[in-house]
Amino acid sequence: MYSISQLQDLVNKHIAEKEYPNNPSELYEPIRYIMSLGGKRLRPALLLMACNLFDGSVLKALDPALAIEVFHNFTLMHDDIMDKAPLRRGKPTVHAKWNESIAILSGDVMLVKAYELIMSVNDSVLRDVLRVFNETATGVCEGQQIDMNFEALDGVTIAEYLEMIRLKTAVLLAGSLEIGALIGNAPKDQAQLLYQFGENLGLAFQLQDDILDVYGDPHKFGKQVGGDILSNKKTFLLIKALELAENLEEEELNYWLNAEDFDADTKVRAVTDIYNQLGVRQLAEEQMNDFAEKALSALACVEASSEKKDQLKTFAEELLVREN
């Protein structure tokens, strides 16, 4: 049985060693660049762990694991254009370093490469793996579009928000796990349990992200604490606060949402105070724990060795107490 850190080493090594064509360099250099920026490599690690649950040999899952990471980075490359983001993990984004056309086209070719890599699976699971991958990719695109729509939309509900993060974040974790299980020759119902585990884990993970953006330790979080508040991003916390706020708190919250000229720290402090008064952090944590429990229930139903299931459980739990 591989340990988590062995699996992560395998993933990191495989990502680092992957070669892309040299020409045209404008197309492939941005791929090497974004793939070298690092990250948690969460999705490929989950894919390998899911494979490892059923089948001792995970080497055949390495290319599909890389496929998922390439796909994830393709979405980041295109999302960064749409968000006009100058930085990604502290480094210039591809469209900022090169230009938009190059970021569009490199991203396109990354999506093709992801399909190429995922096709390395055995014939016996090829169609199923591709079906999950297609559904996952479609979901991620839909989630990104819904997220963009939210920016201009008043009155987003918690249910709509959860559906958006399910598509934008959770289905890729879920799909990675289901694909890993399929590659490990898991029966379909077992692979679907892994999907459920991943979907709920992804929802919990995103809620944790919302909470950390406001309440994270600035020294560990890696991003500006309060970034979501400053950009009026419709997170679980803000949507819940808008739902609960009345009278003075409602007035104050709307004041900050509409303020055009403000001191950043003052706005972050003021909105955080409102969140505290309304208790939305606790509500977010309850919702998060609810998803985490659902995830672990699905995992508990999986027919695999407890030792291997415990490994995945530990990984999930560590993920949800992260500080960055």
Place this chain on the structure above:
Amino acid sequence: MYSISQLQDLVNKHIAEKEYPNNPSELYEPIRYIMSLGGKRLRPALLLMACNLFDGSVLKALDPALAIEVFHNFTLMHDDIMDKAPLRRGKPTVHAKWNESIAILSGDVMLVKAYELIMSVNDSVLRDVLRVFNETATGVCEGQQIDMNFEALDGVTIAEYLEMIRLKTAVLLAGSLEIGALIGNAPKDQAQLLYQFGENLGLAFQLQDDILDVYGDPHKFGKQVGGDILSNKKTFLLIKALELAENLEEEELNYWLNAEDFDADTKVRAVTDIYNQLGVRQLAEEQMNDFAEKALSALACVEASSEKKDQLKTFAEELLVREN
């Protein structure tokens, strides 16, 4: 045996009847829109004809044919962003009608849909079809990048130009034909002959396009005659003219290439005159005929009924005497 017009009717009907999800509408409405703008539907027709060469039943090739057309329109949607094109077939482009983010994301989901559609092939050819599709898609992206690079590049050679149009235009015709043959259960060597037929046909087709842009009948061409001249686009004609021009003609050609303030008709007439003096139209036609002959030689080697091969030959010949 199906007639060409029967096959084209099948394609058009299938494209028109294809349903896409409704939500989020910003993601799927642009797909319905661009797919409804029409076009020659050349690639799906070629795919069906190639299938029809080997196997009487083409219905199973309809979804893959649609996949190729969806893929082609995905590339148009993204290319139009990069080219900042306001119009496509006389109608606003997707990024002009909606916005750039929507055009990026709708295009992304079209690429996923193309994979979904092409996966409808039988298990026995799934991996081969996907391999050809991946290679084709990669080639098209590389061709677009090289084409963009050419804009800022002096001294592009005819060989480099031909390699660019091979990637940007010819491989998709070639891939469509090879995929059609594979779906028709053609042996691999036969499918590769179809690829060669398509590759050379595509090269001839693009050279014809270069010629028509300057020498086409303005009433039939559908685009502004001389558009390539006005934008200094590096076509076969311009590259050859730059290669051949000496003395006064060289000076005059460079004058027009560098002119910033000019009357459009005067520039088109002047550059066309230089092309005429240098005889580059004839050289382009010779090159085009050379590719057309290579295409037909490959087709001649295909082991299929002469009647069916003649159909494909007629289609190719009509394509190369088109006026639009």
